Structure formats: C-alpha cells, structure tokens
Amino acid sequence: MPARGAGGNINSTQETAEAMKLLVPVKRVVDYNVKVRVKADGTGVETANVKMSMNPFDEIAVEEAVRLKEKGAATEIIAVSAGPTACQEQIRTALAMGADRGILIEHDGILEPLAVAKLLKAVIAKESPDLVILGKQAIDDDMNATGQMLAALLGWPQGTYASKVEPADGGIKVTREVDGGLERLQLKLPAIVTTDLRLNEPRYASLPNIMKARKKPIETLKPADLGVDVSPRLTVLKVEEPPKRQAGKKVGSVQELVEKLRNEAKVI
Amino acid sequence: MAVLVLADHDGSAVTQPTRSAVAAASKLGDVTVLVLGPRAAAESATKVAGVAKVLHTEDALYTNGLAEPLAALLVSMASEYSHLLAPASAAGKNVMPRVAALLDVQVISDIAGVVDADTFVRPIYAGNALATVKSADPKKVITVRAASFDPAAAEGGSAAVEAAPKGEDPGLSSFLGAEIVKSERPELTAAKIVISGGRAMGSSENFHIIESVADKLGAAVGASRAAVDAGYAPNDHQVGQTGKIVAPELYIAVGISGAIQHLAGMKDSKVIVAINKDEEAPIFSVADYGLVGDLFKVMPEFEAELAKK
Ligand SMILES: Cc1cc2nc3c(=O)[nH]c(=O)nc-3n(C[C@H](O)[C@H](O)[C@H](O)COP(=O)(O)OP(=O)(O)OC[C@H]3O[C@@H](n4cnc5c(N)ncnc54)[C@H](O)[C@@H]3O)c2cc1C
Ligand SMILES: Nc1ncnc2c1ncn2[C@@H]1O[C@H](COP(=O)(O)O)[C@@H](O)[C@H]1O
Numbered sequence: 001m002p003a004r005g006a007g008g009n010i011n012s013t014q015e016t017a018e019a020m021k022l023l024v025p026v027k028r029v030v031d032y033n034v035k036v037r038v039k040a041d042g043t044g045v046e047t048a049n050v051k052m053s054m055n056p057f058d059e060i061a062v063e064e065a066v067r068l069k070e071k072g073a074a075t076e077i078i079a080v081s082a083g084p085t086a087c088q089e090q091i092r093t094a095l096a097m098g099a100d101r102g103i104l105i106e107h108d109g110i111l112e113p114l115a116v117a118k119l120l121k122a123v124i125a126k127e128s129p130d131l132v133i134l135g136k137q138a139i140d141d142d143m144n145a146t147g148q149m150l151a152a153l154l155g156w157p158q159g160t161y162a163s164k165v166e167p168a169d170g171g172i173k174v175t176r177e178v179d180g181g182l183e184r185l186q187l188k189l190p191a192i193v194t195t196d197l198r199l200n201e202p203r204y205a206s207l208p209n210i211m212k213a214r215k216k217p218i219e220t221l222k223p224a225d226l227g228v229d230v231s232p233r234l235t236v237l238k239v240e241e242p243p244k245r246q247a248g249k250k251v252g253s254v255q256e257l258v259e260k261l262r263n264e265a266k267v268i
Numbered sequence: 269m270a271v272l273v274l275a276d277h278d279g280s281a282v283t284q285p286t287r288s289a290v291a292a293a294s295k296l297g298d299v300t301v302l303v304l305g306p307r308a309a310a311e312s313a314t315k316v317a318g319v320a321k322v323l324h325t326e327d328a329l330y331t332n333g334l335a336e337p338l339a340a341l342l343v344s345m346a347s348e349y350s351h352l353l354a355p356a357s358a359a360g361k362n363v364m365p366r367v368a369a370l371l372d373v374q375v376i377s378d379i380a381g382v383v384d385a386d387t388f389v390r391p392i393y394a395g396n397a398l399a400t401v402k403s404a405d406p407k408k409v410i411t412v413r414a415a416s417f418d419p420a421a422a423e424g425g426s427a428a429v430e431a432a433p434k435g436e437d438p439g440l441s442s443f444l445g446a447e448i449v450k451s452e453r454p455e456l457t458a459a460k461i462v463i464s465g466g467r468a469m470g471s472s473e474n475f476h477i478i479e480s481v482a483d484k485l486g487a488a489v490g491a492s493r494a495a496v497d498a499g500y501a502p503n504d505h506q507v508g509q510t511g512k513i514v515a516p517e518l519y520i521a522v523g524i525s526g527a528i529q530h531l532a533g534m535k536d537s538k539v540i541v542a543i544n545k546d547e548e549a550p551i552f553s554v555a556d557y558g559l560v561g562d563l564f565k566v567m568p569e570f571e572a573e574l575a576k577k
Contacts, residue, residue, distance in 0.1 A: 035528060036393045045397050057510075113365065114374045137510055142392055143377045145365035148335065152369035157440035158335050160362050163503065173444065177503045178358040179276075179512075183446035185334070191440075197493060197510065198503060233374035234401040237387065242398050245535055248556035250547075254569040257541065257559050265539045265556065267461070267518040268485060268574070 019075045020130035020167070020189070022065045025120055026058040026079050026094050028087045029140040042238045054090040057135025059097075059202040060195040064165060065133055066098035067200065073167045076100050078127060082119050084108050088218060095213035096205030102218035107230060113141075115223075115230035117149035122226035124154065129190065131172065136161050136194040147194035157187040163198040269350035270320070271297040274342065274364075276357050277309035284458035285355035285414035287316055287422060292412045294318040294420065295382045296351050302432060304330035304338070310429050317421040325432040332443035333359050339366040341435030346371055346407060350385070356411035356513075357457075364411050373405035378513075380416035394509040394532035414457050415515035415536055449502060456505065459488030461518045462534070464507055467494035468523025468545075468563060475500045477567045478522060484574045490514065490534075492524045508533035523563045526551025543567070 030036055031051040038045055054062075068074040079094035081087035082105040091102035105119050124132065134147040151158035159165070159174030163182065166173045171188045177196045187193075205213070223230045251257045261268045271293045275282045282303065293299045298320040303310040310324035323345075329337045342352060342363070352367060354360030356378045368375035380398065381389030387402045388410070456462060463485065465478040475495070482489045491501035493508060507514055509532035519537035524530060526542070526549055534540070535554050542555035545562050552558040559566060 030393070032529070036396050038397050045393060112374050114369060114372075117369060139509065140393055142390075142394070142509065143365075143375070144361050145368070145375050145377055148362065148365035149369035149375070151335075152339060152366040155438070155440075157438075158362070158366065159441070160335075161358065176358075178446075178448075180448040180450075180504055181446065181502060183332070183448075184444040186442045186444055188440050196503075198497065233405050234376070234403055237400040237402055239392075239397050239399045242391070242395060245540075245554045247553045248540075248558065250552075250558045250560060254559070254566055254573050257557055258570070258573040260557055261518070261539075261541070265518070267539050 019073055020068070021128065022068065022074045022077045023120075023124065023127060023129035023132045024058070024061050024065050024077060024079050024094065024099065025116070025132070025134050025146070026062065026081050026090050027055040027135070027138050028052050028081060028083050028090045029055045029138055032056055032139055038239055038241045042240060044236065044239050052086070052089070054093050055135050055138050057137060057139075057195050057197075060197070060199050061133040061135055062094045062097045062099060063200045063202040064195060066203075068165075068167070069098065078103060078129065080105065080120065080123055082107060082111055082116050091218055092213050093205065095216045096210040097203060098209070099216075101216055104218055104220045105223060105226070106220055107223050110232045111230055112232050112234060113143050113145040113149050114233065115228070116146050117153050118228045119223060119226055119230065120150050121153045122228055131189065131191055131193065133193045133195060136196055147192050151192040154190070154192070156190055156192050158192045158194070159185055159187050160194040161196040162193050163196050165193055165199070269297060270300050270348060271351040271353065272342075272345065272349040273299055273301045274352070274354040274360065275301050275303045275309070275313055276355055276359055277303060277305055277312070279306055280308045281312035281422075282309060282316065283355065283357070283455070284419050285357055287419035288414035288417040289353050289355045289412040290316055290318055290420040291417040292379065292382055293351065293353050296385055300349070301427075302345075304432070312422070314427040314429060315423050315425050317424040319420070319425045319427045322427050322429045323432040324429050325434070327434065329435065329437055333362075334441055334443060335363045335366050336438040336440045337435060338363050339370060340438055341433070342367045343370045344435055345433060349407070351408045351410060353410045353412055356413050360411045364409050368409035371407055371409065373407055373409055374403065376401065376403060376408060376410045378411055378413045380413045394528050395535065396528065413513055415513045453482060454486065454488045456488045456490055456507070456512050456514055459514070459516050461485050461487035461520075462490050462507070462514050462516045462537070463487045463520040463522065464490035464492065464524060464534075465495050465501065465522050466492040466524030467498060469495055469500050472500045477563070481567060481571050481574070484571055492530050521551050521555070522567065524551055525549050526554065
C-alpha cells in the first residue's frame with residue numbers, strides 16, 4: 001500500500017499492512033417508505049413523529065465495508081454520523097451490521113454537504129482511514145454531493161456511483177454506473193467511494209449482533225471540538241408542494257387507448 | 269460577469285441536457301460553454317442559441333471525464349465567472365460538487381428553476397417538495413435538471429471558439445475501461461416518448477416486448493429499479509429519484525407499480541399512460557390514461573394497433 005496523506009498508519013505486521021481502515025458516514029433520514037408532507041407554513045417538511053432510518057445508500061456502504069472486512073481486506077470499520085443525538089440509532093444499526101465503533105458529531109440544525117464534508121475531513125485527520133465509503137445521495141436533501149466534496153477537501157480521488165469495489169494493485173478498482181452503462185477506474189489510496197444501488201444487498205442485523213452492538217463504543221464530538229464552522233450557505237426561503245397531478249381516466253381497450261393518444265392527447 | 273457551462277457531448281454534438289443547462293445559464297449572464305473533446309462537438313456548441321463563446325480543448329487528460337483533473341481545470345477558470353453550471357448528468361453530478369468544495373461554496377444540485385442570480389428552486393424528498401434556496405456564496409456552482417428547462421435551440425447561435433486553458437493533472441485516478449451501450453434509440457433524457465418496463469416483465473427476453481413497441485413509436489426505453497436490479501434492463505435505463513429524471517411528451521409505464529421513487533423520475537411527463545394488471549396500483553393515480561390488463565396480452569395488441577394507421 002502506498003504512503004498515505006493525512007496522518008499515516010503505523011501497521012507493523014504483514015497482514016495488516018495490506019488491509020484497510022474504513023470510515024463509513026451514515027445519515028439519519030426520513031424512512032424511504034414515508035410519503036413526506038410539506039409543513040403548512042412552508043418552512044420545511046413534517047418530520048415530527050415520522051419514522052427515521054439510515055439513508056438506504058449508507059446501508060449499502062456499511063454492507064460493503066463489512067464484506068471487505070469479512071474478506072480480510074479491511075481491519076476496522078468506523079461509522080460516523082453528524083446530526084442530533086438521535087443519530088446514535090443509525091450508528092447502532094451500523095454497529096449491529098458489523099461496524100466496530102462509532103463517532104457521533106452532535107449538532108442540532110441544518111448541516112449542508114459542505115459542512116458535513118468539513119466535519120468528516122476533521123475526523124479523518126484524526127483517524128487516518130484508507131477508504132471512506134459514503135452513499136451517493138441522501139434521500140432527504142437529494143444533494144448527491146458530500147462524497148465528492150469530501151474528496152475535494154482531502155485532495156483524494158473519488159469513485160462515485162460504485163456498483164463494484166475491489167482492492168487491486170495497491171489501490172482500489174471501482175466500477176461506476178454512468179450514463180450509457182458502466183466504467184472502471186483505478187484509484188490510489190486513500191480514496192473516496194460512493195455507493196449505487198447495485199453494489200450489494202445490505203444484510204439485516206441479527207438479534208445477537210444487535211445485542212453485541214450495544215457494547216460497542218460511540219464517541220461524541222461537537223463541531224467546535226473539530227474546529228469546523230458549519231453555518232449553512234443556503235437559506236431556505238420556502239418549501240412548497242409540487243403541483244398535484246390529477247388521475248385521468250381508465251380506458252377499456254387497447255384500441256381506445258391508441259385512439260385517445262392519437263386524437264385526444266395527440267402525442268403519437 | 270459571464271457564466272460557464274460544462275458541456276456533455278456524444279463526440280459530435282453537445283447533448284440536449286447541455287442545451288437545457290445553457291437555457292438555465294442564459295437567465296444568469298453571458299454564456300460561455302466549455303467543450304472537452306472532438307472539435308465537432310465544440311462546433312455544435314457555437315450554434316446553440318444564446319451561447320456567446322465556446323472554450324475548447326482536445327487534451328487527452330479529459331477524454332474519460334476523470335473528476336480530479338476536470339475539477340482542477342474548472343477551478344482554475346472559475347475567477348472569470350459568477351456561476352458555473354453543468355447538466356445534472358452522471359458526469360455533471362460527479363464533478364460539480366468537487367469543484368464547489370475546492371471553491372469553498374455549497375453546490376446547488378439539480379435545480380428546477382432560476383429565481384434570480386442567487387436564488388434557485390430545487391426538488392427535495394424525491395420531488396415531494398420544492399425548496400426555494402438563496403445562496404450566500406460569492407460564486408454559484410450548480411447542476412441543472414434538464415427536464416425542467418426547455419433546451420436552447422441547437423441552431424441559431426454563432427459563437428467563436430477559443431482555446432481552453434491547460435489544467436493540472438493531480439494523477440490520483442486512472443481510467444481502465446467502459447462498457448457503454450450505443451443505442452439507435454433516442455436518449456432517455458432527450459426523448460419525446462419514453463416507454464418503461466417494471467418487475468412484471470419477468471426476464472430480459474420479455475423486455476424485448478418493450479423495445480419493439482419503442483421502435484414502433486421512436487421512443488426511448490426506461491425501466492424501474494426492480495427491473496434493473498433483476499437484470500432485465502441495464503442500469504442506465506433506471507428512471508426515478510436515484511436514476512434518470514425524464515419529462516417527455518408521452519411516458520408509458522408497463523408493469524410498474526408507481527413507488528414514490530419511480531414517480532420522482534417521471535411525474536412531470538406531459539401525458540402518462542399506465543398499463544398494469546392491478547387496478548389499485550399507485551401508478552394509476554398519476555396516469556392520464558390507465559389500462560388495466562395483463563401486459564403480455566396488452567402489449568402485442570398495442571404493437572399491432574400502432575402498426576395500423
Ligand atoms: C434508496 C432507494 C432508491 C430508489 N430509487 C428508485 C428509482 O430511481 N427508480 C425506481 O423505479 N425505483 C427506485 N426505488 C425502488 C422503488 O421503491 C420500488 O421498489 C420500485 O420502483 C418497484 O419497481 P416495480 O414497480 O417495477 O416493481 P413492483 O413494485 O414489484 O411492481 C410490479 C407491478 O407490475 C404489476 N404486474 C405484475 N404482473 C403484471 C402483468 N402480467 N401485467 C401487468 N402488470 C403486471 C403489478 O401489479 C405491480 O404493480 C428506490 C428505492 C430505494 C430504497
Ligand atoms: N449528516 C450526515 N452524517 C453522516 N453522513 C452524511 C451526512 N450527510 C451526508 N452524509 C453522507 O453523504 C452521503 C451523500 O449525502 P448528500 O450529499 O447529502 O446527498 C450520504 O449517503 C452519507 O453517506
């Protein structure tokens with residue numbers, strides 16, 4: 001493995017010299033099954049009494065990290081979440097899936113991808129992971145940005161929208177889902193990867209593993225401990241419901257459908 | 269101050285989503301388009317309505333769109349522009365956040381509207397809400413949802429081509445190869461008609477039913493996540509929150525239930541047709557024309573009916 005940037009590693013034995021330390025950022029989001037409602041006052045969406053979960057792409061990221069560890073390609077997995085105290089639940093889920101320890105960066109209020117990337121950069125300076133695996137997109141803000149922003153701040157390569165990740169030639173080989181198909185990149189380490197849906201199918205944590213996860217450590221930090229200014233750069237002026245689509249009519253036959261498309265909608 | 273648009277192209281012309289990004293950029297200032305690739309693609313950009321200048325290089329460093337050198341190039345050019353935009357394609361979404369972080373600004377992803385030079389509308393929560401956000405950053409880095417902006421006309425402009433600056437190579441990654449499927453069909457995000465198949469197709473062989481109707485209609489082919497996950501259709505066919513966003517004149521959903529993540533990618537289509545054997549399927553709640561029936565019976569009939577004039 002090539003020499004690394006921030007921090008460096010002090011691995012002595014042959015085995016660990018080849019294996020990576022992994023960091024997996026996990027975000028607490030409104031569960032993907034919830035149909036969100038816009039607040040009447042237009043300031044945001046209703047999140048009180050709504051089911052919260054780990055961002056689905058982050059489950060895929062945790063799963064990939066655990067598989068790398070099971071294959072012997074990784075030594076340790078650290079799950080990190082930034083947000084309110086309740087993010088502990090998502091860190092516990094990651095621990096139950098197989099992560100070794102957690103870090104909560106406690107903050108109430110909006111955290112934009114740039115701020116999250118700065119917080120993660122500060123954690124990375126302390127932990128010196130070889131590989132950070134994030135989700136490609138959080139399903140609440142739909143930003144699709146944090147991984148790329150973190151890679152930029154660290155000056156690391158990025159392999160976004162990964163459908164395959166393989167340690168290879170002292171770095172990693174990433175297959176990416178792109179417009180038109182797939183492409184393969186070789187990245188030097190340390191590196192950033194973001195997950196796409198087809199990378200793997202995340203496991204459910206077993207009950208014994210959920211019990212074991214309760215004993216795994218979670219460290220709590222504040223943005224100020226990391227010296228990071230997390231002030232948002234975007235002000236949300238309003239949040240509205242998109243125009244509602246009306247259900248149309250049922251047609252009785254294929255003939256009627258084609259007739260309507262030709263003569264009523266005039267789209268074919 | 270001028271605004272910069274990073275173009276996607278197919279080797280000979282800039283893409284329609286790029287022309288949508290030009291349309292969004294035109295509301296912000298004089299548009300310069302950056303084209304990395306063959307001269308023909310740069311020539312096509314000069315003709316796009318509203319483009320004031322085209323910057324072009326064939327430098328092999330950018331041939332494969334690696335994010336690290338591309339972001340370095342854009343950052344080196346950024347001082348001349350108030351806004352840097354790209355279509356919210358896989359390429360644009362990959363590089364623009366990297367550019368933004370290097371400039372210490374928050375990227376504004378996937379905008380669906382321009383209010384003023386600082387204020388933009390963007391969908392959140394799978395398009396279930398629209399947020400109007402005002403950026404306090406001195407420079408804006410933006411990706412543009414093509415389906416929300418009528419593309420600038422491909423003809424009518426007469427911009428000059430100048431050489432793009434030479435950028436650094438951070439040397440962090442290398443391109444190994446790609447499996448890109450070249451299709452004769454129109455591109456999903458540019459097509460006037462899209463027909464998509466879901467899990468109900470059952471196999472990749474059966475998916476040909478969709479393709480053959482697509483060919484009758486001159487349509488692009490899409491798919492639900494379930495159909496892609498099952499291997500019936502390639503990954504880049506996925507329509508939805510985390511796939512492609514489309515808004516064609518006509519969208520036909522075949523054997524697709526209508527999960528919110530799928531609706532997020534197609535509910536702005538002008539006319540929606542749903543074909544599903546379950547009359548309770550949520551897709552019918554957004555469909556202009558719904559046909560309840562077994563697709564394996566309906567689709568051959570549909571194809572035959574289309575053949576009749
Ligand atoms: C993080 C995340 C991101 C996602 N992103 C996307 C995305 O971008 N795009 C997307 O599409 N999904 C996405 N999904 C998945 C989404 O939630 C649904 O699971 C998916 O859209 C379902 O696909 P489907 O409608 O093809 O399958 P199903 O929900 O299984 O529906 C199949 C439909 O076919 C009908 N049917 C069955 N047999 C027949 C027949 N013979 N004739 C006619 N009709 C028949 C059934 O009645 C049913 O309505 C995402 C999910 C998550 C968690
Ligand atoms: N507050 C957060 N805490 C931990 N990880 C986060 C947070 N926000 C974003 N991420 C990570 O960044 C990914 C992309 O998020 P986004 O850029 O917001 O779409 C997510 O899938 C997470 O892996």
